[in-house]
Amino acid sequence: MGIPNETDVLIVGSGPAGALLGCLLARRGIDVLVVEKQPDFERDFRGESLAAPSVIALRRLGFGPALERHGYLESSGVTMWLEGRRIFHVDYNRFSVGTLPIEFPQPPLIRAFHEGAAGLPNHTFAAGTRFTGLLEKDGAVRGAVLKQGDGTAVEVAARLVVGADGRFSKVRKAAGLDPEIAQAERDLLSFRLPRPDGWALESELVVDHDRHLAVLPTYPDALRVSHNLPKKGLGALRKAGFDSFRERVAAIDPRLAPLLEGHLRSWDDTSFLEVFNAQVDQWARDGLVLVGDASHTCTPTLGQGVNLAFQDVVGLTPLIAAALARGERDGVVRAGVFAAFLAERRKHKDFVTGFQRRQESSLAMSTPWQTALRRARMRTLNALPVKYRVFDRLLNLPHGIDPADER
Template sequence: MNGPMETDVCVVGGGPAGLALALGLVRHGVRTTVLERSITGHRELRGESLSPDSVRLLDRFGLLRTLRHDALTVRRLEVTDGGHRVLSVDFAGFPYPYRFPVELPQLRLLDELAAAAAGHDGFRLLRGWSAAGLWHDHAGRTAGVRVVGPEGKRTIRARLTAVAEGRFGRLREEAGLRATVRPLDRDVLWFRLPRPAEWTEPAYRVRIRRDRHALVLPDANGSTVRVGFSLPKRGLRALRAAGIGALHERLREIVPELAVCVGKLPRDWSETALLDIFTAEVPIWHAPGVVLLGDAAHTLSPVLGQGVNHALGDAAALAPLVAGALEETDAVAAVDRATAEFQRRRARAVADSHRLQWRQERVFTWASRPAAAARRTAYRALQASPRLRARVLEPAYFAAQRGERADPADQGHEAYAPYEEERA
């Protein structure tokens, strides 16, 4: 067994939360080691939708212009229910400096975060390494991680361990930070299809028919879309038993524009990926020497694409708190105060997203004619009332920009200009 490695902060997980936290820390001079068990960084079911608040954060990280060639600006949010468009939201109408979401391949985002962090002293990214468990000092405080990698078993000693290993990680439980898991009534089957020619404007499209719905998200390349097709919980087995043609038929029913690409529809189930939908709420995100962030602290549903956005928001909030704490005379106590303050600052935004998603999930499952009619009425009320629309959508897209209002006549922050120049 080789000797221990030393670092200030050990980040477990090289996803958006972990790498963004690492970038924030090394910019403050904090030695940071990131563990990522994947050698390539490839992950299934990656979130690629970034809210306007996340675009703002990328600009503040200094990465937005670098990523402009790989991103697609999304202009609208549309909801169609029972074949009738009941909501169409133009993001240009919101009075904020950063008003448009973007689609950005997550691998590209991770590569850029890692490259930016590597430009600072004290950064170390260990690909192909996984955490075997927490390491504790003689007083029982978490003081690092036991790891397994290409060089065998090692110990990484750290003043703080940041757990960003996603929704299925084991370290959360080992730290005694237990989650309340709430399964939703559905799962989502994801696949890609060509973008219909008539869809000339990048938009988030929600299609509903009775208690079935699909999310259609544009890919950054502009030529394909990602389709998230809702299924009853554990309903994939029955659908597969009916054959791939049953999926095609449901697609024709809900999103007929996509079903015309007969030769491009999934030919077998290997071209699809199932996402088990649940939320996980952790009452306390921190313990002595350890803190959770991203999905490890608060797993959200795919509605309105909040997972990546909260991951980046967590990282941006946590990094300066930890950096400041490590400079104090009693850094041990200061770090614990910093992680508690981190949760205090972030908890409300996460709770707001949970509430919004649960309301939307319930609405999606309304199946009876009266319930479906009520749902359409609710969406039309949003369409008719800018004030109500702002109340519902701003917590999901613009929570961090309140107080930074811009002139609605502007086209948005100048950081969007490179996107528009590329598409012109």
């Protein structure tokens, strides 16, 4: 389908946030154009952890059959190992939410969102199409300039442009909404290994002084492993050689040693992630709103990226629909309609990033007294019921967003 010259809502980026928003708005009869610079949905080493409220929301929104058809892994809890001892555990079965988090790859998820809008004449998806600039008039955003796969530029007028283009958002930059970047203390290098039979289906954090591995069971039969490295430390790590990297991983978690030999063969099997938080003071302007990683890039701690994106989308959908229904056909959606909602979102995002910062500082501890103190603290926390309250708030956010009316 060709790119229209005008639309109600132009969504830049077809990650989990943009694809879901496009589907939900189109189902409400709103004209939507979703553009994605990649030619397909393929992507690896992204957030695959869907928290229980996200799973519940997706089922209420009608994506349950797509989840079942594809298949997923249910995660039963989170365990933390410190210097070889299992010190901390949270059992997800104890939460009153009544649904377990799942591990579900991004490509089929994004595909399910597009299939959810398939056949709707008001939903257009343009793959291989890149956002290059905003169209602005009288201080409001009125549309965007796009570059198609064959190099031709096209201008699209829109009543609302949504920046769903991820952690290095070009829409955010073009709108002058500069983020404050808070670098984490370390970056991550990730890889996959086959999952041995009988491996517990829970997230594990395996820590040895200031080195750690996050080991996540991954659909269908893998482990996704992330290892921390110092900022700008990739060069030194590579210089030390691949064997040395494998030895380093095996020293942290000896259970992985027999898997590394045949299955982690070269640096090509690894994926680097620069870890940072991006804090943007303003998430909306007249005619423009940011969602997902574009508005609040988080670190991968506790896998909250996709969940925060869904919460944004489910909450913004009725606000966008109401604003479009109220306004003149050529009028822009004003930033004010999002103000109260975005203020609430910011509070939750600050809570999540605050937790992530504390967790990352704790993981960076290296001296004997620091690590002994960390062990004592985690052991104490493990014995206290308050751990369930903290994790419940983090993972099972009672955000008051009810997707029931989106079907």
